[in-house]
Amino acid sequence: PFDVLVVGGGPAGASAAVYAARKGIRTGLVAERFGGQVNDTLSIENIIGTTHTEGPRVVAGLEEHVKDYPVDIMNLQRATRIEKKDLVEVELENGAVLKSKTVILSTGARWRNVGVPGEAEFKNKGVAYCPHCDGPLFAGKDVAVIGGGNSGIEAAIDLAGIVKSVTVIEFNAELKADEVLQKRLFSLPNVTVVTNAQTKEITGTDKVNGLTYVERETGEERHIDVQGVFILIGLVPNTEWLGEEFERTRFGEIVVNKHGATSVPGVFAAGDCTDSAYKQIIISMGSGATAALGAFDYLIRN
Numbered sequence: 001p002f003d004v005l006v007v008g009g010g011p012a013g014a015s016a017a018v019y020a021a022r023k024g025i026r027t028g029l030v031a032e033r034f035g036g037q038v039n040d041t042l043s044i045e046n047i048i049g050t051t052h053t054e055g056p057r058v059v060a061g062l063e064e065h066v067k068d069y070p071v072d073i074m075n076l077q078r079a080t081r082i083e084k085k086d087l088v089e090v091e092l093e094n095g096a097v098l099k100s101k102t103v104i105l106s107t108g109a110r111w112r113n114v115g116v117p118g119e120a121e122f123k124n125k126g127v128a129y130c131p132h133c134d135g136p137l138f139a140g141k142d143v144a145v146i147g148g149g150n151s152g153i154e155a156a157i158d159l160a161g162i163v164k165s166v167t168v169i170e171f172n173a174e175l176k177a178d179e180v181l182q183k184r185l186f187s188l189p190n191v192t193v194v195t196n197a198q199t200k201e202i203t204g205t206d207k208v209n210g211l212t213y214v215e216r217e218t219g220e221e222r223h224i225d226v227q228g229v230f231i232l233i234g235l236v237p238n239t240e241w242l243g244e245e246f247e248r249t250r251f252g253e254i255v256v257n258k259h260g261a262t263s264v265p266g267v268f269a270a271g272d273c274t275d276s277a278y279k280q281i282i283i284s285m286g287s288g289a290t291a292a293l294g295a296f297d298y299l300i301r302n
């Protein structure tokens with residue numbers, strides 16, 4: 001069996017694997033797609049110490065770093081079941097069952113898509129999901145934010161300080177964000193809020209040039225000119241495959257303590273699949289390190 005089996009090969013998983021392997025213990029890493037969300041990221045400007053880089057370059061670096069240690073990498077394999085017996089068992093889609101003394105879950109998350117024409121086409125060409133990451137790329141431009149919940153309104157407030165104007169598009173009749181955020185939002189001069197609006201299409205040529213929505217009350221179509229569209233209608237953790245024994249938040253995020261331990265002894269978790277307050281590459285890497293050190297501590301005590 002493995003001493004540490006990491007499930008997930010994004011920044012959290014890669015970091016956990018390196019930290020575990022450096023303890024000289026038997027480490028495996030299984031990932032559906034090594035690199036995770038970073039594969040889909042163009043420009044990255046907030047990995048501290050690296051002023052600018054690109055997703056695929058970071059992924060290549062993660063792979064090189066993990067491969068520098070004797071980590072058993074099983075890429076393109078999806079875990080479908082985990083069960084704690086004497087050892088922790090992880091079953092893969094292909095039927096294989098991996099056994100390990102400890103497991104680190106780092107299966108990340110995915111942004112919920114609006115699923116309208118133009119969204120997939122203009123990803124990284126004006127369609128964005130992370131204001132901390134991509135906000136500065138839209139300095140001085142007009143942008144729309146889809147989603148009036150906390151993450152959407154936080155994004156709108158954040159972006160309003162960088163871009164020329166922000167139009168918030170909310171499907172429901174009212175914003176769902178906390179009162180204090182709404183107050184702050186409505187105090188800003190360059191923000192417009194449109195409620196009861198269903199996004200119909202993100203338009204553009206080689207990059208985004210606008211957004212079309214339907215006024216749900218009248219059924220009428222409206223078009224606004226924007227160079228960026230931020231979609232903030234929810235981040236979904238990849239945790240649906242876990243059993244009831246894993247304590248999760250109402251959003252499905254795995255609850256971890258400060259050592260990265262989950263509610264199941266010997267199973268740790270890190271990165272975007274957990275209830276960490278913020279979801280970023282360096283935060284995932286930090287929590288991956290924490291989970292690996294937590295797992296090592298567990299191993300020497302059990």
Ligand code: FAD
Nearest residue numbers: 008009010011012032033036037079107108133271272281
């Ligand atoms: P992920 O990167 O999501 O990796 C999850 C891993 O688990 C993948 O290998 C996946 O294939 C695997 N997996 C999932 N389910 C299973 C399963 N059942 N079995 C096996 N493997 C599984 N952050 C920044 O800090 N700066 C940025 O500029 C930035 N830009 C971004 C741009 C975009 C378009 C996106 C989508 C995100 C961006 N982020 C950015 C956020 C950042 O990518 C994430 O916070 C980070 O990748 C999370 O790392 P993670 O390892 O927790 O999860």
